[in-house]
Amino acid sequence: MAHASSSRRSPSGAERLPSASSECSDNVAAGPIPTPDEFRARVIKAVETLGSGFLAHPDNGTLRNHLASHDLTARSFYEQLIIIAFRYLFLRIADDLRLPHTPSVTGATSGNNAAWKEFMHACHEFAARNESRAQPHHTSPVCLWSDLLTPDLTGPDSETDPLLEIDNQHFSRLVKTIANESRSPGAVDIGRSAIPSAHLGYAYEALLALEPLIDAEARTFSLRYRARNKRKATGSFYTPALIVENLLESALEPIISSRIDGAPLKSQESALLGITVCDPSCGTGNFLIAAARRLAHRLAQLRSGEHRPDADALQAAFCDVIRECIFGVDINPIAVELCKHALWIESRTDPSVVRSIDRHIKVGNALLGATPELIKSGIPDGSCRVSANDRAHSVSELATPTRRQRTDLIDEADPSAGSSHHARLIADTWCASFMWRESGSASAIDLPHDPTTPSVISDALFQSIRHDPESIASSLKQKIGCLAARFRFFHWQLEFPEVFQPTAGGRSGGFDVVIGNPPFLNQLKSDTASDRRTASMLSAITGGAARAYSDLSTAFLLLGVRLCRPGGRVALLEPMSFLSSRDSAPARASILRDASLAALWVSETRTFPGASVFICAPTLECAGPRARRVKRSCASEFRALPDIEVDMESLRGEESWGPLAAAALAIPEFSFDASGVVGDHADATADFRDQYYGLDGFIVESSRVPQSKVTDSRYPPIVTAGLIDLAACQWGDRHTRILKRPWAAPRIDRACMERQGDLAGWLSSRLIPKIILATQTKIIEVFVDEPGRLLPSLPLITVVPKAAADIWAVAAALASPVSAALAMQRHAGSALSPQAIKLSAKQAMRLPVPIVEELASMAARTLQRAQAAPDSITRHRLLLEFARSSTEAYRVPTKDATKLIDWWSSRL
Structure with a gap:
């Protein structure tokens, strides 16, 4: 690239950069810090300015041709603009913090330190001019600006592929946008304030949610928000600082304590610097920077003997920690570059730290590698x-x-x-x-x-x-x-051989802490699903523990356990569905074979703006105790909950870890007795998509059928989950939607289906006495269709008793507060809301049957009376009576029963 503030590239063989040690303590005073939103807006504007400037310049015809022919895609061009904007931003910060301009971890901005200082001085002077009168002025003796470009923009051969040009006006806007030196008297100068590393992740996340709009012919460039954007497709969501700090408290602090507590004073420093922390999906580095700060603080305390070490001691300790302790990997090269620069800015030191950053922060797919x-x-x-x-x-x-x-x-x-x-x-x-x-x-x-x-x-x-x-x-x-x-x-043992070799003290190789926020990519969604070959490879790498439909973050948790040394800790954010989903069951079993659960945090609210997922964070200790008290916490502030004793072998055999999250979700914890499971007395069936889409063309409104022909046998009513309440069916009283259409009282034309459709046999199999069970509900809602007149629509579950006389007893067992609480405990997180119950047919059959037969019969009769109640008030009163009889039939202790019924009735 060339512009009016520079000439051509500096000659090779420029002098090596001096150490920054003499300048580290002489930084400018920190000014006010821009808010995350201000910083994000400026970075977005800078990218738009660069894009517009490149496209508009008359000498950049090759670029426009590449874009028009799609040899250079709009997305690729956009990503390169992001890199350039951030590179210039980092240079600006480094210049005002008086750091040597050596973020050579990228190879993009290496060179003569004095030349870079002169270049930045020229930028300041150039931006100070009135841009409306800006004319070309070659004020810098070296062209370093071109080093900010990525290879695809500079071209493989600068002699044959000319550098991109940008005019004075756009360049001036870029400089002023980054510094915000114009138009806003109260604005904060980015370069003259200490930008929190957290701002980087926030800004980059926002850029991923945008897509470029490019018209090469009109020479225009702009950005717009897209709902299905790369941020969601890659699962890139910035982690709030409070979550980062609390996960470090759970994973890193115990390692620090175990390493230095009781150790001789003279060996504590080396022991602390021997701790290794890795984020296998590091993004822009917020977990790594926070971990480095913690380790540096403890190291500075050891060296100084003071509880509050001074700034110089902290800075020196931070640099040593970066050299020895911090490792990260990410598949996104832009994120890795931002992470490296953020660590460099935080360290504010000499090139030796830069070289360590380059060795320890790498681009790669952390999941795809051979051991x-x-x-x-x-x-x-x-x-x-x-x-x-x-x-x-x-x-x-x-x-x-x-x-x-x-x-x-x-x-x-x-x-x-x-x-x-x-x-x-x-x-x-x-x-x-x-x-x-x-x-x-x-x-x-x-x-x-x-x-x-x-x-x-x-x-x-x-x-x-x-x-x-x-x-x-x-x-x-x-x-x-x-x-x-x-x-x-990415082959971990080759990329970080120093980590995976046994130590001189005999400790096994591996990281001490693996921590982070891996991408959440639902494999059932087409825009986030892995390629089948990638899935096959992951299955082979994990010994079959990573299943085809498990979230990709589960594979990262398996990876973390593999990368961690015995006694080390793993703490990764996971979707709450990890605790209970069927597809994650092999992973949970595999994890507990090699590690023990030390702590569990659960969030009952959405943590990431723009993401619908609810999250949790298990902390694992590799080769940890097989029985232990597990610490539990919940909510954004990590509110402590009662510890719970867990036997790992028993938990490994369970179908879910959901009961451990019960307290976090305010689900009652109680004891009960049972005489078996519902599956001993009934069978359950869930229909498939064929039974849903096969109805298309055969649904009719009841009002459209001649009154003389409307009978349930000829035109059976079809019900959806939204029409089923506990002991009540709202068909005809509540509107519903089927096949994306609204219906008031939908029926199936049975005769037409028998003549033209494929589901005549299915209709006959469903028009029998049965229990209809709804899903995605706050309690287990069932309706007994004793006459067999209703057709259940997906995703309703059909439960048929093995003995017709047991239909109400089976319904009462399913509808019991005991079953509702157990279903919530076992399958928390598998529904769309953490406060909803989502059961499969098999899971419903594993719910318990009460042990006291007489009380169970009483509960069944009360439920039958509630379904026949003439009004909602009477039905509600009878359902509360049913709840009391039911909990007694399970021998739930009185104190537990009171809490259980209160919880259940509040959701009724």
């Missing part, structure tokens, strides 16, 4: 899934030996032996086997077809590469390299 154990086991059967276009003979030749030849070569090569280059190639090959596709099929990478390249990576091929990495064909190596770059394979 030494996986490499030794070889390519698993089934990983070589091939397309219809794959050559059959190649598949047969290469895939068959996967099972037959694995044991022949399994121990002949050690993946850790030889060069790191070979080790990485072997690990990349293992990962690539899951992503391999023939060029003729839906290609994962754009490479020309090579007949010498195999259509799959079989175990035999993998073992030959493992045995002799030098023998690999160049075309094969190229394709593996392309796949590794595209999917960003």
Whole structure:
């Protein structure tokens, strides 16, 4: 890039940067800090200014052509603008804090420190001019501005691909936007205040929610909000500081205490600096910076012997902590760059810290990597899934030996032996086997077809590469390299070898703390679901614990346990559904095999603006005690709840961790007796989408059918979950929606269905005596359809007693306050609201049956009377009588019963 404040790039061989130690304590006084909203607005405006300036300049025809032809996508261009805006912002902050301009962790702004100072001085002077009269003035002897550009904008060869131009007017606006030096007398100068690192994440999150609108021909650029944006698609939501601090209290503080308490004074400092903290989805680094601050504070206390160390002691300690303790990974290169710069600004120190940041904060897919154990086991059967276009003979030749030849070569090569280059190639090959596709099929990478390249990576091929990495064909190596770059394979033992080697003291390798807020990506949603090959690879890496429909954050929790050393702690934010969802059950069991639950925080309110998910945060201790008291807390302020004794082996065998969250959600905790489960006396069925969409064209309004023909047998009423209350059906009295249409009293034309539809048999199977059970409700709501006249619509559950005479007894067991509270405990978080109950047919059948038969019969008769009540007041009174009889039938202690009935009746 060229503009009027600069000429061309500085010559190579510029002098090395001086140490910042002499300047660290001489920073300018901190001014007022801009609010997060002010900071966000300025960054967004800066990006728009850059985009508009680049598109408008007459000399940037190549850029406009690339955008018009989609050689450069609008999204890619936008992301590069974000990088440039933040790079300039960091330079501005560094300049006013009198730091050396060496964020060389990105390779983007390395160079002569004095030249950078001159460049920033030129920027200040240039912006001070009246932009309406701005003319080209070459005021700086070196062109460093071009270093802010990403490779796609500077071009691979600056001699043949000219730098982008930006005119004086847009450049002046950019500088003034960042500094806010014009138009607002009371505005805060970003550069002259200490920008909290939290602001970075907030601003970047806002940028992810926007999409660029580009008209290359009209040379216009703007940003607009999009509901289905990249922020949601990648699960990128900034974590509030209070949550960060409380998770560090739960995960990091016990590690600090265990490391230094009781240790000799002279070894406490080295023990503290031996603690390693990792965020496997670090984003812009708010967890890492907060962890570094905590460790630095404790380190400065040890060194100074003072409870409140001075600023210089804290700064020196922070730098040492950054050098030794802090590690992070993220799949997003922009987030990683922001994280590195934020750590650099926080450290305010010399290039040695920058080099440590570069080694410890890396780009990669933390989930997709091969471990030494996986490499030794070889390519698993089934990983070589091939397309219809794959050559059959190649598949047969290469895939068959996967099972037959694995044991022949399994121990002949050690993946850790030889060069790191070979080790990485072997690990990349293992990962690539899951992503391999023939060029003729839906290609994962754009490479020309090579007949010498195999259509799959079989175990035999993998073992030959493992045995002799030098023998690999160049075309094969190229394709593996392309796949590794595209999917960003990340092999932890190769990226951070110092962490995963056993220590001199005999401690096992691994991090002491794994903490963070991984992306929440619901695999049932098309815009957040993983590719099938990625899912297959995750399943292999986790031993089947990461299921196809489990949230991606669950895989991060499994990863955290694997990365953590024995005695270390893992604390990651998870959707509340992790505690109870069926798809997360294998992960919960796997986690408790290798770790114990030390603490659990649950939020009963939405934490992230713009996200509908409710969250929790389990804290795990790897190789921890198999029985312990688990600390519990809730709400945004982490309000303490009573500890609970948990046997990990027993919890591992449970279908849910939901009961541990009961107190957080104000669900009663009580004891009871039972004589079995509902499934002993009834069967339950949940219908599928076919039974829903198959109704289309056969639903009629009752008012449209001639009165002489309206009978329930010919036109059976169809009911939805919204029409079912406890012991009441509101069909005809309450409107509902089916197939996106409103209905007042919907019926099914049975004769028409029998002639033209596919669900005649289903209709007959549902028009029998049954119990209709609604889902997504505050209590368990059932309606007894004894005549068998109603058709249940998805997602209603149909419960049919094994003995017709038991229909009311089964309904009473399902409707009991005991069953409602247990369902909430077991399946908390699986519904749309944490205060709602969502049951599957199988889960409903596992609810208990009361033990006192006489009281159970009384409760069933009372429920029957409530359903027959002439008005809602009478029904409500009878339901309270039912609740009392029911809890007595389960032998719930009186004190517990009172709380249980009060809770249940408040939700009635």
